[in-house]
Every structure is written in structure tokens, then in C-alpha cells.
Amino acid sequence: MNSAIRNGLGWSTLALMLTSLFMVFEWVPTEAEQGIVQRIFYFHVPLAWVAFAAFGIVAIAGVFYLWLKDQIWDDLGYAAAESGMVFCTLVLITGSIWAKPIWGIWWTWDSRLTTTFILWLLYGGYLMLRAMADDTPEVARFGAVIGIVAALDVPVVILSVRLWRTIHPAVIVTRAGEHGLEDPRMVVTLLVSLTAFTALFAWILMLRFSQLRVRSRLNGMRREAALIEAAARDY
Amino acid sequence: MGAFAAILRKDLRLEIRSGQSTLALFALSLLIMVVLVFALDPQPSDRAHDAAGALWVALVFAGMLGATRSILAENENGCMRALTLGPIDAAALYGAKLTGGFIFMAIAELAAVILIVLFFNLEIGAALIRLAPPLILGTLGFAALATLLAAISGRTRAGDLLLPVLAVPLFVPALIAGVKASEAALLGLPLAAEGQWLGILIGFDVLFVTLGALLFEHVIRED
């Protein structure tokens, strides 16, 4: 049943991605001010949406883990954090590549980029914890706590960074899409692309999640084997 | 209340008896300021801006080293386990550790404020008093954060590297708000300018003290 869903998601993702690519490169009109580079927008925004959504999943999984104490929630959280990190990194990279031709600089501390960068750092912290402490039994609990704390911090980050940049606005003005898309075809393309990335995220999450479940099962079996061995030795 | 006071008293007594802490804290603030002055070579025209920034750098670094001492000390000799086995409420333990960390940071910051007045030629007056609310709120927020995180990082390998990696991104909103509020205070800007940042700091503190109190038990439990 699980692999049926997984395969279904995989094929849907492929179909949606191909459709999306067609729309981005062939169908949607070019934006007047920025030229073709603006098309990065149609993948950049869904990447950001997925990165933030993944973060929410990490936090919710954390709450369920602390409440129900079932390893399955930790596996979900860890998988979501990894995928989220991948997508968050891509948001920053594509954002930077988009910024260079438009604004002439690789990076700026505007409110959106800054917030995404902080999110990236938060992901990094979570993953660093897992990297350093994954063999300790408490790591799942620690990860859950970090995930929850970080997710609740994000709204405060967004608020403070926005205020920071309103008082001292960046020299650069906002890019297309932030103040409305002129052509309805742009909206449609964005929505399709959003759906494609949601499917992609769901698929990747399922892949990694089921893999972590296997790993947890293995750990359980190792413990079982050790117990049997210890009991046998006592004879 | 009893547990909170008892643990706090114990931690403070330990620090006072060891005797070196206050001096070390002052030295720490001084050294941070020295590095900043030589690294940034602040110009007189931008005094308030630079002083506010330097102050908060000192806060964060003093916090990372100082706010976690009382938590990490419990890792020696299995004291933490002893505390969790007893009837002590985890939230009370958290409160005591947080307060200890806060006091520690406050001492370092007192030194830092004196130093920025000297190094950045600030006037002693109303501006300095207006500096107090953001400093107090920021210190509380950092102590709340660091106490929770140190309980985690203290139990992992290379935990002292992990703590800043976790703490700094989480602290960013308070850092932004604190520096801007401090700058507004030093510039003598109208209270409203400082007020909006203080609002963020208060929200941050409420959030993290509450989270810390709720989640602390999950972090110190051993099983």
C-alpha cells in the first residue's frame, strides 16, 4: 500500500514537473521589466513554500513525539528536516542567482532573503544536532524540542526582520510577484509549479521517511539481538 | 517556590565562593570591547549605532559563556540526575537556572555598559537609563534560550560548538530588536521608536520563558 502511494506520488511529480517546465519556458509570457530571468520566480517561490512547510512538519512531528513517545514521529521530523534543508538551500541559491542580473549583487539583507537565511541556519542547527548526537538515545527528544522552539521562533524572526527593513529599507525595491502578477497566465503557472513542488516534496519525504523507519527497525532489532545474546550467556 | 529559591541560592553560593567569577566576567566584557574597537575602528559620527552594536555583541558572547555555567555544572558528578530523581518540579529548576544565568550575564553587561560609555564617549544621562529595558529584556531572553539549549548541548559531543549554532539563529529577532532599541535610546529618539522594538523583545521573552518552562523536563530526563 505504502509503495503504491509512493510510486503514485513519484509519477505524479514527474508529470507535474514536466507540465510546469513547459509552462515556465514555453507558455507564460515574459515579464516586461526583468526579461526572461524573472522565470526563476516560478520555481523559487514554490521552493520557499515547501521549505517553510517542511519546517512546520518538523515542529508538529516534534510535538507528537514528545506527547506519544513513538519513534515514528521522530523519523518523520528528521526526514522533513533533511528535505526542508535541501529546499531551503535551493531557495537561497536561486534567489541569489536571480538577484545578480536584476540587482547587480549576489546577496542583500532584504527581509525575505534574511528570513530565509535564518530558517536555513535553524535547519542547520537541527541537522548538526542529529549529526553529532544521533547515536545517543535522547537525540529524538532533543530534536523534537529544537524543532518546536525553532518553528515558534520563525514568526518572531519574520516580524522583527520586516520591521528592521521597513525602518531602514534596503535600497532595492521588491521583485515581480511581490506586488501582483500582471498576466493571469503567470498566476496559473505559479500554481501549477506550486503543486508540482508539493508533490515532489511529499514524494521525497516518503522516500526518506520509510528509509528512516527501516533504520529505526534495525536499531530495535540490534537491541533485541543484544538482549538475546546476553540472556544466552547467562546460561 | 521553595525549590526555585533553594537551587538558586545553591548556585549563587557556589559562584560567590569560587570567587573568580565577577572578575572574569568584567575581563570578558573588556576583551570583547577591545576586539570590536580594533576590528571596526568606530567613527565618532556613528557613536550610538556602533555602541549599541558593541553592547549586544558583548551580551551574546558573555551569554554563551556565562549563561550556561549553572546548567553545565550539574553535568558533573551526575548532579542533574539527582535533581531529576527528586521531587523538584522541572519548571522550578528551569527558573532557578535561568535566574542564575541572568544574574551572571547582568554582571558582565554592567561592565559592558561602563565600557561603551568610555570607549564610545557617550553621555551619562537619560539615554543610558533608557538603555536598561532593552538590555534587561534581551538578557532575560537569551538566558531563557541558553538555559534550555545548554541542557541539550551539554549532553552531546562537542556540545560547546553546538550551543552557538543553535542559540544564535534563534536569538536573532531579539538581537535585531535589542540593538535597534538600544540605538534609539542612545540617540534620544522618541519613545515610540524604542517602543515597537521593546514590544518584540517582550513577545520574545514571554515565548521563550514559557517554552523553556514547558520543555525543560523533556530535556533533562534520562531514560
Add this chain to the structure above:
Amino acid sequence: MEHFGYLFGAYSIIFAVIFIYVLFIWRRQAELERELRAMEERIKTLKLESTSSAAKPMEK
């Protein structure tokens, strides 16, 4: 078609990174399944051994 390089670069990186991550998951999967089968065998063997030794009389 100005700045086409940037557009192409951005999309290439997106697919490259995602592909690499999926590849990473794929490779780990084979490893894990091997370990899982080995572990299942081991537990089976251990269980058999422990029941057979339990049947032996205690040495005195």
C-alpha cells in the same frame, strides 16, 4: 535572450541538487536492506540457539 545563462543555471542547479539527494536516499536504501536481511537472519539463529541451549541440562 539576455541573462539566459542565469535562468539556465538556476534551473540546472535545482534539478542537480534534487537528483543528488534522491540518489543519496537510493544508495542508502540498498545498504539498509542488506543490513536488515542480515539482522533478521541473525535474530532467527540466535533464537534457535537460545531455545536449544535451554533444552540442555544445566552443568554442575
